[in-house]
Amino acid sequence: MTAPILTQLGGRFPLAACEHLAMLYRGREAAMRWSSFLAEGLERRDLCLYLAPHSFHEPMLERIRAQGADPETHLRSGTLRLREGLKDPRELQQQAQQVFTDAEDLRVPAVRWLEEGSWPEAIGFPMEQFFALHTLLNYQVKHYPSIALCQYDLEATEPHHLFSAIAVHRHLIVEETLVRDNPFYIPAEKFIPLSPRDRERDLVELFRQVGFDVEKLLAALAGFGRLRPEASNRA
Helix, strand or coil: CCCCEEEEECCCEEEECCEEEEEEECCHHHHHCCHHHHHHHHHCCCEEEEECCHHHHHHHHHHHHHCCCCHHHHHHHCCEEEECCCCCHHHHHHHHHHHHHHHHHHCCCCEEEEEECCHHHHHCCCHHHHHHHHHHHHHHHHHCCEEEEEEEECCCCCHHHHHHHHHCCCEEEECCEEECCCCCCCCHHHHCCCCHHHHHHHHHHHHHCCCCCHHHHHHHHHHHHHHCHHHHCCC
16 A cells, blocks of 8 residues: 655655655755754644754754744653764664654654754764664654654765765655655665675675766766656655
8 A cells, every 4th residue: 555645845745654765965054944844743743853963953943933833842742852862872772762652652643753964973873883773764664654854964974974874765855856766775684784894895886886976976866866756756
């Protein structure tokens, strides 16, 4: 069965239940662009998580307020949660699982997960484990009506980490294009068992296909998305 559409992100991108995708953007101001994703979720009484460095929290709350939502009420009730990340991978995984467990207990309509990909660097969390945990998020979003949107700043993310981010997300938003079935995606069942050395080898091989050029990679992904409009618009 086709999963129901949970939101039209920015009025442009139809996102269905149980989707986990990466959004690639440029510059700090653009990091707040999807405050509407959270504000809409609060209005609909979804459980909303914002996982980002502490310095991002207040600007995001200001944007949510500007859209007519009352984040303080939702912070008190627990339907809006601000997190900075954790240094222990097991604790982080447990915290992530708790979000979905709480959603089921509270019987909220959906989970909205908005994550800023710079938080690991801010607290010293190893990026290798960060991306491994994101492969697991592909499974977690399928346990409850959910959308996980993970953001990466192209101006602040090292190319190697950017490519890892692309590899662990099946769907992407790049250059104002929704790219479904990302051709560089590495499924969790393949990514997780690989040793760090083997992951490195596979990523380098994929990156070689675009001549080790980030801009060429982004253009190729956007072109792939535009060539498959029927896939980009499906639920």
